[in-house]
Every structure is written in C-alpha cells, then in structure tokens.
Amino acid sequence: MPQANNQNQFVLCINNKEYQASLRIQKIYQIIFDFKASQYQMIRVVDESGEDYLYPSNYFIPI
Template identity: 50%
Template structure:
C-alpha cells in the first residue's frame, strides 16, 4: 500500500488535514494530470493536486498497526 502525508490543505480545509497520513490509490490517469487519489476515513478515494502531498515509506510492522487502527 502507498502512503502520503498532506503538506498543505489550502482550499480544502474541510476535506484535508495538514500533517495527516492518507492511503493512496493507484490512478495512472490522475497522475498524468498532476493529481493524486487519496482515501479518506469513509474509504472513498478523492482527487487532489499532487503538490499538496509528499509520499512517505512506512515499515511493514507500522503499516499493519496503522491499518488496524
């Protein structure tokens, strides 16, 4: 699973929390448009500009804990 962290949420304050981790869905079409599809608490994926996020790598043991939380 891919993870990202929100580094700015200007214009999307109601939808995104700065400094929060989000799961990323693989979406090649969105990437070609400079967008990223992140999954929120409801389990739905939404498109946002890529520059609002920074990719991160999480160790497998921590990833399991995050998914279980």
C-alpha cells in the same frame, strides 16, 4: 511509467488550501494508484470522508 503494486502506499498532507474540510495538514493518507490522474498532476487519496477523491499531487509528499 509508474507501476501499480498491491502494497498500501501512503502520503503526508502538507497543504490543504481549498480542501480544509477534507484534508488535515500533517496527517498520513492512503493513496490509490491512478495513472490517468497522475498525468494531470493529481493523486487519488482516501480522505477524511473515507472515500477516495482526486487532489493536487503537490499537496502531499510520499512516505
């Protein structure tokens, strides 16, 4: 079971299909740990709007 920590975690966007207005390919985004979302292969990302939303986790790679 993944552990949440207080450090900032970031991912690199590698796909933005269906989310072109919210995500930019090759941009680094901060994520917020969400255990429930991870059970559904989703990730909580602070996107271009500055708010956090759920996106498919396979749209990102951890850095």
